Amino acid sequence: MKNLLYIFILLYASTLYSQKKGLIYYGFIDAIGTGNAKGPDSNAYMVFNKEKSYYVTAKDSLEKTENIDKQTTYSNDDEKSASIHLGMKVSRIGDQVFYNTKKNTIWSNFLRGNQVFVNEIATKIDWKISNETKKIGNFTCKKATALFRGRNYTAWFTSEIPVPFGPWKLNGLPGLILEAYDSEKNVFWYFKSVEYPSNTREPISNIRNIKGNKATYLSIPEFEKYCREEIQQSYEKMIIISKQHPGIVPVKGKLKDHFIEIIGKNE
Structure with missing residues (x-):
């Protein structure tokens, strides 16, 4: 009985420790x-x-x-x-x-x-x-x-x-x-x-x-695909805007210029 009580106390203490915020x-x-x-x-x-x-x-x-x-x-x-x-x-x-x-x-x-x-x-x-x-x-x-x-x-x-x-x-x-x-x-x-x-x-x-x-x-592969599609869409919008405003030069940004995470190649 004492052993069971000791084990319970240890488990309880361990749980409290892991839950310490x-x-x-x-x-x-x-x-x-x-x-x-x-x-x-x-x-x-x-x-x-x-x-x-x-x-x-x-x-x-x-x-x-x-x-x-x-x-x-x-x-x-x-x-x-x-x-x-x-x-x-x-x-x-x-x-x-x-x-x-x-x-x-x-x-x-x-x-x-x-x-x-x-x-x-x-x-x-x-x-x-x-x-x-x-x-x-x-x-x-x-x-x-x-x-x-x-x-x-x-x-x-x-x-x-x-x-x-x-x-x-x-x-x-x-x-x-x-x-x-x-x-x-x-x-x-x-x-x-x-x-x-x-x-x-x-x-x-x-x-x-x-x-x-x-x-x-x-998933991570799906996330990479999403990031690349987002950059491509932004680039295409800039091309349309540049046709209306000749002073704007569209530049396709790299992953590092848009997202914290750079997954795959940063081209």
Whole structure:
């Protein structure tokens, strides 16, 4: 009887440990098209435990109305390219990523005209951890680098919060990622604050959808096809516009100029 009680206590303690929640707030700069972390700066957060994480950004309830409607132009350092934003990209559900380590699956969505939903087996990221450290907030962080989905990423993680999660789809390090960016800073996540453990009631469950809407999930090959078709359609629209406005020169953009993920060849 004592042995059974001991086993029950161990199982209960293990369950509580795995359910111990954390909540981290990030800033996310989307500088795709200009680089150098020059782009709309959105709020983001991630709630997590030992087994799962739920990340969201570009959600209207996270932003002030004046920032959502603000029109801004961002140029790169040599001013050879610019990105005009007629307002911050937001939706009711936001851009989301749900990662389940036990099932090794990632469910995600993002807004591009309509909501695009993707389901995939989690990719093992080949991180190279260096001895370089820096302080972020009150945490000592180590530097790690990796090539993931066509971009070279740098991540700063802390083993003081020993979970393998980070913003968006960045994961697999022996500690929580507090800051991350690609080599050209087309995407940049920076640390704001963290609660660990946290009493948040935010559920760590699959991505949300608008009530009554049905989501069709794309596989990774289907997602790549979707991205290429989107770029081709944009290019064809530019050709039509250029015929009406001779000063406009249509340019077919590359995947890296339109999407965070570069799947397949970036031609």
